[in-house]
Amino acid sequence: DTEVTQTPKHLVMGMTNKKSLKCEQHMGHRAMYWYKQKAKKPPELMFVYSYEKLSINESVPSRFSPECPNSSLLNLHLHALQPEDSALYLCASSQELRLAGLYNEQFFGPGTRLTVL
Amino acid sequence: GQNIDQPTEMTATEGAIVQINCTYQTSGFNGLFWYQQHAGEAPTFLSYNVLDGLEEKGRFSSFLSRSKGYSYLLLKELQMKDSASYLCAPRNRDDKIIFGKGTRLHILP
Numbered sequence: 001d002t003e004v005t006q007t008p009k010h011l012v013m014g015m016t017n018k019k020s021l022k023c024e025q026h027m028g029h030r031a032m033y034w035y036k037q038k039a040k041k042p043p044e045l046m047f048v049y050s051y052e053k054l055s056i057n058e059s060v061p062s063r064f065s066p067e068c069p070n071s072s073l074l075n076l077h078l079h080a081l082q083p084e085d086s087a088l089y090l091c092a093s094s095q096e097l098r099l100a101g102l103y104n105e106q107f108f109g110p111g112t113r114l115t116v117l
Numbered sequence: 118g119q120n121i122d123q124p125t126e127m128t129a130t131e132g133a134i135v136q137i138n139c140t141y142q143t144s145g146f147n148g149l150f151w152y153q154q155h156a157g158e159a160p161t162f163l164s165y166n167v168l169d170g171l172e173e174k175g176r177f178s179s180f181l182s183r184s185k186g187y188s189y190l191l192l193k194e195l196q197m198k199d200s201a202s203y204l205c206a207p208r209n210r211d212d213k214i215i216f217g218k219g220t221r222l223h224i225l226p
Binding site for chain 2: 041042045090104105
């Protein structure tokens, strides 16, 4: 199984709603990532978990709250978002966060397209 | 600072060869990835270079010169399905992958 799955595929929410994005992988990867991608822009790193611990937070606003309940799952909890947060949210995983000299490429999920009204 | 430069758009003809260049400056260097991304889809891994030289994988090849901070992706025998964005993505000393803005490649019949 070389797949990263994400649910839901699409999400529309109001600025007062609370919602969660979910990501799952069964490749035994120990590093998992959240990226945000706006149209015609590259993915921007938000968070990185390594061995279920938060390793990198790229100064993301607190209205985004990540959670890694176990080695296969990664959630992104959303609360009080703004319309400018509308984007494609991509989850990715890799074998390790730090694996010098080896591929360690990131496998991406299909993303959740989020619209904030 | 960290900076990645690649052309915004390129156009090529089906069956031809195209080279997409990338120059980069990162805080340390620990390999460079190329990803393909079709519109509305997730990026998919194409290639990885950590040493200088050419890596070939079927119709795709990637080249790296660490001293010049330069890489290119070479696509041969272009097919219509190769119409996509191509992201140059060096990895810095902290193992963070920094994505370039991408090159949108248009293939004409």
